[in-house]
Amino acid sequence: MKIVVTGGAGFIGSNVVRALAAVPEVDEIVILDDLSTGSLDNIRELPARLLTGTILDGALLDEAFAGAASVVHLAAIPSVPRSIHDPYRSHQANATGTLLVLEAVRRHGVPQVVLASSSSVYGGNLALPKRETLRAMPLSPYAVSKLATEAYAIAYASCFGLSVLPFRFFNVFGPGQAANHAYAAVVPAFVSAALDGRPLRVFGDGRQTRDFTFVGSVASVIVDAVRRRVSAPDAVNLAFGTRTSLGVLVGELEAVLGRRLEVTYEAARPGDARDSQADCTVLRSLFPGVRPYPLRAGLEVTVAWM
Template sequence: MKIVVTGGAGFIGSNLIQALAEIPSVGEIVAVDDLSTGSLDNLLDLPVRLLTGTILDPDLLDEAVRGATSVVHLGALGSVPRSIDNPVGSHHANATGTLMVLEAARRHGVAQTILASSSSIYGANPTLPRRENLRPMPLSPYAVSKLATEAYANAYAACYGMSVLPFRFFNVFGPRQAADHAYAAVVPRFVSAALAGRPLQVHGDGTQTRDFTYVGSVTSVITDAILRGVSAPDTVNLAFGARISLLGMITELEGVLNRRLEVVFGAPRAGDVRDSQADCERLRELFPTVAATSFEDGLRETVDWFSRNRVSVTQVPVARAHRV
């Protein structure tokens, strides 16, 4: 099998490539990445062919996708705040980029295209847990661009008979996740700050909740989907129904590190979802044997990786207010 991973030098992409490299039936892995948010370091010692460039380039996609069994489309400009700062860039990378990848897969008759959407599309919808058939109420350009990703996947399945599998990711975390930029996700920001002895910066009061999903659980589902040729024209939540507040996450991190951490609070961020939790019934139906890594075990693995790699995070000024 030849597998193409867009965004392959990124956090999830490189972890997926590592998992694919352990499967004997996978003969070739091609990564496509423009390295705007991914890193060559993520691919060190992995048996992958890297094509450096944008997914908006049809010639590059033709070279990558030709002869592929499956395409896993993870390439995107992530981050809600980044999309608020640059909505047009977010749209081009995420919505138009998805269209270009689907067109390439259609041109070359790829048997399976797996795509990454985001739980952010639920947005202001207050219903928990989040079922896939809930009304999307996106609060950011990023969420809108990911909703377009799903819509294009569904349309290509309907119009061209393509085998697609769109997933909604929920706050994926783990090794290789970047912490050294202003748009870093909360888990790497907190872990990096804690290891460096800096205060943990919380936007809002910390009671907002997330369904954190360890990257190893995500790659297990995707590799299983590739091996069994799973498709689903309707979007599938890729999370396991856990729900923890940011303050609860900090408590878990204190347990892993066996020490108290200083926390400071700032204003909530525009576009952030208040609460998130996946309904995983559809996921369990499609992938009944996949076991999720617990948040605590995943956090320990993440802390261990950061401890060995000592990644630092860019500081973002906030008003100081100590947790009690």
């Protein structure tokens, strides 16, 4: 099986490539990545061929997708604040990029495409837990672009018979996640501050909650999806129904590091949802064998990696 991972030099992508490399039926892995937020360091040791360039380049998509058994489409500009800073660029990479990926999947008759959407599509819908049937209420250009990602996939399944599996990732964390930039996600930002002896910056009162998901759990679900060629008629939450406040996250990190950490509080950021927790009924029905990593164990691995 030849598998293509767009965004494979990124955080989630490189973990997926590593997990795919251990699958006996997978004999070729191609990464298509423009290295805008991904890095060569993430994939240096991995047995994959890198095509450097953008998913907006149809010829490069053709080169990557010919003969593929599955495309795992993760390439995107993956940040709410970045999309507020430059909405059009996020739209191009995330929405237009997905459209071009689906067109190339169609041209090459690729039998399956797995795609990354985001819990941010629930946005202003405050109901908990987040069931896939809830009305999407995106609060940022990023969330709109991710809603477009999954909607295009579902439309292509309906119009052209593509076999698609759009996942809504929640807050994924783990090794490979960049901490050293202004748009860093909360777990790498906290771990890096803690290890450097800086205060942990909380935007808001710290009582906001997230369904943190260790990247190893995400990678094993995606690998299982590729092996069994799983598809779904609608987007599927990929998280396990835990609800952790940032205050509790700080406590977990203190337990892992064995010391107290200093925290500062700043104004909440626009576009950020207050609470998040997945309903994972659909995920469990599609992937009954999956065993998620607990938060503490995932933090230990992340701290050791950093």
